[in-house]
Structure formats: C-alpha cells, structure tokens
Amino acid sequence: MEQVYIRSTSDGTATAVVRGCHEWQIAEEPFRWFERVPWWENSKRMPRGQGRVDVEVLQVQVRLGNNALSHLATWELVRDGSGGGWYLRGEELAAA
Numbered sequence: 001m002e003q004v005y006i007r008s009t010s011d012g013t014a015t016a017v018v019r020g021c022h023e024w025q026i027a028e029e030p031f032r033w034f035e036r037v038p039w040w041e042n043s044k045r046m047p048r049g050q051g052r053v054d055v056e057v058l059q060v061q062v063r064l065g066n067n068a069l070s071h072l073a074t075w076e077l078v079r080d081g082s083g084g085g086w087y088l089r090g091e092e093l094a095a096a
Contacts, residue, residue, distance in 0.1 A: 001087035004077060006058075017062055017075070019088065024062035027072055031059040055079060058086070 007016040034054040056079040
C-alpha cells in the first residue's frame with residue numbers, strides 16, 4: 001500500500017490528501033469505519049502486546065488541487081495499525 005499524508009484543520013477535519021507530490025482536496029465529508037484485523041490468518045494467537053484488533057478506514061472523495069472542474073476520485077485510506085500514518089488501499093476505486 002502507498003503511504004499518503006492527510007492535511008487537517010486545527011479541529012481535526014480532514015481537508016486534503018497528499019499523494020506523492022500532488023495535493024488532492026477532499027470534496028465531500030469523509031466516511032469513516034473500523035475493520036477487524038485478520039490476525040488469525042497468520043497466527044494461532046493474537047500477537048503479544050497488540051491490544052488493537054481494529055483498523056480505521058476513511059473513504060474520501062478527492063479532486064486534484066483547487067480545480068472544482070476536475071474529476072472526483074474515491075479512495076479508501078487505512079490507518080497504520082500502530083496509529084501512525086495513512087495508506088491508500090488498492091488503486092483509485094472510482095472516477096467520475
């Protein structure tokens with residue numbers, strides 16, 4: 001998965017996604033949910049010290065730069081399991 005950076009306001013509202021050297025503006029309010037980490041696929045026991053079994057997923061609709069006429073893309077971003085950065089899951093899901 002490709003790492004991305006989310007720009008936010010001081011109150012935590014996501015405003016843009018930086019992917020490579022391009023900044024994509026978030027056009028609609030993001031949709032957030034949590035998914036279970038499938039630790040059981042690789043181990044018989046939950047890894048020691050890993051109290052976190054869910055990962056945060058953010059679905060965003062973005063457009064390149066400030067161009068209101070540019071096409072929208074829908075991306076799913078997954079937060080690093082350690083609570084760190086965000087990663088783009090798969091490729092762009094849709095463009096309209």
